[in-house]
Amino acid sequence: MTAVAADALSAPRFLLHGIWLSGPTYKVALFLSLAGEAFDFELVNLREGAHKAPAYVARQRYGQVPLLEDRSNGRALCQAASILEYLADVTGKMGGASLDERIRAREWMFWDYDRFAVPIYRCRGVKLGFRQAPEPVF
Ligand SMILES: N[C@@H](CCC(=O)N[C@@H](CS)C(=O)NCC(=O)O)C(=O)O
Known part of the structure; x- marks a missing residue:
């Protein structure tokens, strides 16, 4: 097996x-981190318009971040709340153990926005230093 193939497998x-x-990117990263899921991260430079490049929009139809790729099945997922629901489904974590818990989790996600x-x-x-606020606020 070549080194490249071994890397792809791992x-x-x-x-x-x-x-x-x-923030929406952060939400997905936070879920993955809290769920203990290792993930790769690829920077999309919004200032350079990388999110509007045709190859990117082909995967993220809204031309926004985040985009989550699931390499196990080739899915390209967009919209942070939808991604969180997907991750809860496929990892079995943080989705709620009962219908009532799932309803409550969804309420928080939609209220959040x-x-x-x-x-x-x-x-x-x-x-992070890119916005200002009066001292008493913090
Ligand atoms: N509802 C979307 C919002 C995503 C969003 O607003 N992303 C911003 C960055 S925080 C973006 O990509 N803005 C560039 C654009 O809309 O062209 C989600 O939750 O994923």
């Missing part, structure tokens, strides 16, 4: 395309 199941300043996302992403931006 590659992590998931390949996450995104950028560090993207209209109530949590903006303030959490802004706080991350301040912590």
Whole structure:
């Protein structure tokens, strides 16, 4: 077996395309990390328009990040909440053990986007140094 083939066999199941300043990318990375799933990460440079390149849009039809590739079956997944549901399905983690738990998990995911996302992403931006906030806020 060649070294290249051996590398391909040992590659992590998931390949996450995104950028560090993207909250939706972060959500998927956080799930994978908390679930103990090794994954590769490929930077998509939004400033250079990499997310609108035809080869990328062929995999991520909205021309956004994140994009998660599942190498075990060739799936290309987009929309962070949908990706989280997929990961819960295929890993058996964090999806909820009963219908009621699954309903509650979904409620949090959809509520997240209209109530949590903006303030959490802004706080991350301040912590990472690319947004400003008055001292008393933090
Ligand atoms: N609803 C999407 C939102 C994804 C999103 O807004 N991604 C931003 C970066 S945080 C993006 O790719 N913006 C570039 C664009 O929309 O052209 C999700 O949850 O995945």
